[in-house]
Amino acid sequence: xxxxxxxxxxxxxxxxxxxxxxxxxxxxxxxxxxxxxxxxxxxxxxxxxxxxxxxxxxxxxxxxxxxxxxxxxxxxxxxxxxxxxxxxxxxxxxxxxxxxxxxxxxxxxxxxxxxxxxxxxxxxxxxxxxxxxxxxxxxxxxxxxxx
Amino acid sequence: xxxxxxxxxxxxxxxxxxxxxxxxxxxxxxxxxxxxxxxxxxxxxxxxxxxxxxxxxxxxxxxxxxxxxxxxxxxxxxxxxxxxxxxxxxxxxxxxxxxxxxxxxxxxxxxxxxxxxxxxxxxxxxxxxxxxxxxxxxxxxxxxxxx
DNA sequence: CTGCATCCGATAGGATACTG
DNA sequence: CAGTATCCTATCGGATGCAG
Numbered sequence: 001x002x003x004x005x006x007x008x009x010x011x012x013x014x015x016x017x018x019x020x021x022x023x024x025x026x027x028x029x030x031x032x033x034x035x036x037x038x039x040x041x042x043x044x045x046x047x048x049x050x051x052x053x054x055x056x057x058x059x060x061x062x063x064x065x066x067x068x069x070x071x072x073x074x075x076x077x078x079x080x081x082x083x084x085x086x087x088x089x090x091x092x093x094x095x096x097x098x099x100x101x102x103x104x105x106x107x108x109x110x111x112x113x114x115x116x117x118x119x120x121x122x123x124x125x126x127x128x129x130x131x132x133x134x135x136x137x138x139x140x141x142x143x144x145x146x147x
Numbered sequence: 148x149x150x151x152x153x154x155x156x157x158x159x160x161x162x163x164x165x166x167x168x169x170x171x172x173x174x175x176x177x178x179x180x181x182x183x184x185x186x187x188x189x190x191x192x193x194x195x196x197x198x199x200x201x202x203x204x205x206x207x208x209x210x211x212x213x214x215x216x217x218x219x220x221x222x223x224x225x226x227x228x229x230x231x232x233x234x235x236x237x238x239x240x241x242x243x244x245x246x247x248x249x250x251x252x253x254x255x256x257x258x259x260x261x262x263x264x265x266x267x268x269x270x271x272x273x274x275x276x277x278x279x280x281x282x283x284x285x286x287x288x289x290x291x292x293x294x
Numbered sequence: 295c296t297g298c299a300t301c302c303g304a305t306a307g308g309a310t311a312c313t314g
Numbered sequence: 315c316a317g318t319a320t321c322c323t324a325t326c327g328g329a330t331g332c333a334g
Contacts, residue, residue: 018254019179021261027174029327032166045296056328061297071264076285082295083334086285092260099246099253106246107165113239114168117218138223138233141215176307192316203308208317229315230314 025070030055030063032100035089038073039097042088067093172217177202177210179247182236185220186244189235214240 014020026032030052037043037051049060064087067073072093078084161167173179177199184190184198196207211234214220219240225231 018258019251021258022250022254023174023179027170032170049296057297058299058329059327062327069265069268070261071268074287076287077296078285080295083297085296092257092264095257096253099249102249103169103246104166106243107169110239110242111165111168114217117239118216121216121218138225141222141224196316204317205309205319206307209307224316227315230317232316 025066026100028063030059031067034060034063034067035072035093035096035100038087038089039094042086045085045087048087072096172213173247175210177206178214181207181210181214182219182240182243182247185234185236186241189233192232192234195234219243 026035033052033055034048037048043051045060045064048064049055049057052060055063064073064075068075068087070092071090074088074090076086076088078086173182180199180202181195184195190198192207192211195211196202196204199207202210211220211222215222215234217239218237221235221237223233223235225233
């Protein structure tokens with residue numbers, strides 16, 4: 001496979017779809033958080049670990065490796081006595097913050113409605129046995145089937 | 148917890164953060180795909196199953212239930228002889244397509260650079276022993292550490 | 295300090311069989 | 315047709331221990 005096999009990439013239902021690849025990456029537990037920390041300024045490994053708080057070394061390292069592999073961050077090792085490693089966003093990494101901000105804005109703006117919907121869905125079925133509904137047109141499932 | 152414990156929601160590193168909740172939802176394997184299918188028009192269960200292609204009933208049903216719970220889709224059951232169920236996006240669900248499109252645009256636009264970066268990362272270390280780099284300032288890790 | 299290796303529990307997700 | 319239930323595997327992710 002010398003030249004890239006083109007891969008249409010126009011098919012949203014393919015695993016090779018750019019959207020899917022991006023979602024697989026940012027959908028994990030830490031990537032976006034790490035990206036957020038690095039957006040502010042370059043950071044050392046330990047700083048990121050402390051900033052994100054809750055992430056294990058394993059996951060932090062894995063996340064950083066993935067970001068590095070994708071060309072989103074640059075890893076610089078300083079051969080000092082206590083080893084020091086800096087991570088810095090690349091232009092590519094920085095360019096992602098825009099779309100991410102859009103998504104975050106949507107989330108913040110609609111979280112209330114979502115949580116209301118969840119509460120309504122989780123609540124026990126409302127008494128709908130009063131009015132006549134036998135029109136055979138269809139029934140909205142207001143609450144969870146069984147859970 | 149009767150009244151919501153407030154949960155600042157301003158802390159990006161909390162599991163209760165709106166952004167995290169959204170990412171947890173769209174980060175899974177099928178949600179965005181199902182959303183995409185429904186964006187076009189209301190669909191029956193079987194139609195979605197065929198359109199997404201590759202999704203199992205289990206996952207499709209689970210995804211639809213999640214979307215319904217979050218108030219993104221409305222599920223309507225028609226009590227006909229062969230049962231018929233329609234799924235339709237709500238205004239909330241439709242409003243998400245914008246941010247999603249932004250993300251997709253970014254992915255499509257940068258996928259080439261990302262794949263190049265990946266190829267470079269996966270490739271064996273390039274011979275950088277030529278030029279003088281012994282300034283002790285730091286070394287960029289050009290390729291993967293071991294795998 | 296930074297990170298890799300290993301063990302281990304939790305969860306996501308696929309295949310299959312069965313039901314209203 | 316539209317699910318539900320069960321089983322099983324792969325992966326995710328945390329804890330711990332070791333190393334350069």
